Amino acid sequence: MSTLSSAQLFARALQLIPGGVNSPVRAFRSVGGAPFFVKAARGATLITADDRELIDFVCTWGPAIHGHNHPRLKSAIAAALENGTSFGTPNPSEVEMAELIVRFVPSIQKVRLCNSGTEATMSAIRLARGFTRRDKIIKFSGCYHGHSDSLLIKAGSGALTHGHPDSAGIPASFAAETVVLPYNDRAALEAGFAANPGQIAGVIIEPYCGNVGFIMPDAGYLACLREITARHGAVLIFDEVMTGFSIARGGVQERESIVPDLTCLGKIIGGGLPVGAFGGRADIMNLLAPLGPVYQAGTLSGNPLAMAAGIAGLRLLEEENPYARLDALGRQLRDAVLAACRTKGLPVQVPQCGSMFSIFFTATPVRDYATALTGDAKLFGRFFHACLERGVYLAPSAYEAGFLSTAHHGAAIDRACDVMTESIQSL
Numbered sequence: 001m002s003t004l005s006s007a008q009l010f011a012r013a014l015q016l017i018p019g020g021v022n023s024p025v026r027a028f029r030s031v032g033g034a035p036f037f038v039k040a041a042r043g044a045t046l047i048t049a050d051d052r053e054l055i056d057f058v059c060t061w062g063p064a065i066h067g068h069n070h071p072r073l074k075s076a077i078a079a080a081l082e083n084g085t086s087f088g089t090p091n092p093s094e095v096e097m098a099e100l101i102v103r104f105v106p107s108i109q110k111v112r113l114c115n116s117g118t119e120a121t122m123s124a125i126r127l128a129r130g131f132t133r134r135d136k137i138i139k140f141s142g143c144y145h146g147h148s149d150s151l152l153i154k155a156g157s158g159a160l161t162h163g164h165p166d167s168a169g170i171p172a173s174f175a176a177e178t179v180v181l182p183y184n185d186r187a188a189l190e191a192g193f194a195a196n197p198g199q200i201a202g203v204i205i206e207p208y209c210g211n212v213g214f215i216m217p218d219a220g221y222l223a224c225l226r227e228i229t230a231r232h233g234a235v236l237i238f239d240e241v242m243t244g245f246s247i248a249r250g251g252v253q254e255r256e257s258i259v260p261d262l263t264c265l266g267k268i269i270g271g272g273l274p275v276g277a278f279g280g281r282a283d284i285m286n287l288l289a290p291l292g293p294v295y296q297a298g299t300l301s302g303n304p305l306a307m308a309a310g311i312a313g314l315r316l317l318e319e320e321n322p323y324a325r326l327d328a329l330g331r332q333l334r335d336a337v338l339a340a341c342r343t344k345g346l347p348v349q350v351p352q353c354g355s356m357f358s359i360f361f362t363a364t365p366v367r368d369y370a371t372a373l374t375g376d377a378k379l380f381g382r383f384f385h386a387c388l389e390r391g392v393y394l395a396p397s398a399y400e401a402g403f404l405s406t407a408h409h410g411a412a413i414d415r416a417c418d419v420m421t422e423s424i425q426s427l
């Protein structure tokens with residue numbers, strides 16, 4: 001294993017990889033400073049190239065819901081490895097994964113596996129367009145759906161952190177097919193459909209937003225969205241790449257009792273290996289090649305190692321049903337942050353559910369992109385570094401959600417609460 005320090009590795013990476021990173025938010029641009037490199041991770045802990053141990057609230061952006069390098073996932077991957085890494089043919093574990101996904105998410109009658117969340121949302125959009133024979137899609141400002149051209153318009157996540165919600169390199173003609181509306185705004189939704197009569201193929205939404213920080217919708221908003229899309233014959237796509245299954249075993253749609261037409265999954269269903277999936281109504285999914293005219297494919301789709309990791313992780317979720325425990329950990333963290341900010345006289349909002357949470361330094365309740373931006377990002381940067389110095393790693397941006405795993409119980413969460421309290425006092 002490399003014995004270079006994070007600083008040495010980053011200097012080397014900067015020469016070879018644009019910005020030294022393979023995904024922009026990892027570069028620490030929005031909080032300042034240089035990123036650390038991680039050489040190993042177990043449970044709630046990251047071990048850096050500099051041999052520091054950090055309590056990790058990024059959890060590889062959600063997938064590590066059971067903690068890093070969980071023995072059950074590790075042995076499942078090792079067992080699969082014995083049989084080979086890729087076959088380029090159908091394999092038994094794909095069927096098992098499909099069965100698990102359909103059992104977890106009743107709105108999914110048929111599912112196709114792919115390699116990332118980006119592929120899942122891109123393909124779901126194509127399918128909605130093929131099904132409705134319409135071109136336009138509606139998305140919501142601040143919702144991130146991966147980096148395909150039609151969806152990188154007013155997106156959150158790294159695109160927001162870096163101040164370029166619209167990427168260069170996207171033809172204006174593509175962007176013109178994407179209608180962007182504010183999240184959580186029913187009147188805007190009616191107006192969006194009224195302004196594009198008979199043209200909206202589908203609406204894609206993060207039912208709980210996780211890419212401008214964590215935001216939950218107003219009561220009734222998702223039901224209203226379901227009603228409007230059904231009325232206009234538009235396909236409702238829930239992008240649950242992050243919220244499936246960090247919020248509930250059946251995703252936000254189970255928690256909110258909404259039945260979307262299509263659902264996108266990723267992150268947790270790969271157990272830390274690259275996986276995506278999209279599925280839903282059989283009549284829509286049956287339009288996919290080879291049954292129908294909508295093309296979608298992948299050389300490594302349904303990869304047996306990734307399936308093994310994902311299946312082991314999903315089975316563990318089924319056995320343990322950890323959501324009440326995760327929620328309790330989240331509340332403990334939230335209460336510590338609220339109490340410390342009250343003492344310090346700092347305004348703060350801490351939305352939290354399942355394994356997800358966010359810390360917004362603002363007096364304004366956060367309910368959409370605009371109110372998320374009222375959060376004091378400079379102050380967040382100082383808080384981030386104060387926590388990091390004390391051994392707690394939060395997402396390196398004021399606009400990314402935090403994640404908990406079942407491994408955060410006990411000493412890890414107690415220590416993290418103390419560190420966050422001290423860090424707030426130090427601001």
Ligand SMILES: *Cc1c(COP(=O)(O)O)cnc(C)c1O
Binds near residue numbers: 115121146147241266
């Ligand atoms: C992470 C994410 C994606 C993109 O997934 P990748 O695997 O990074 O391509 C899409 N949608 C949402 C909601 C996400 O959080």
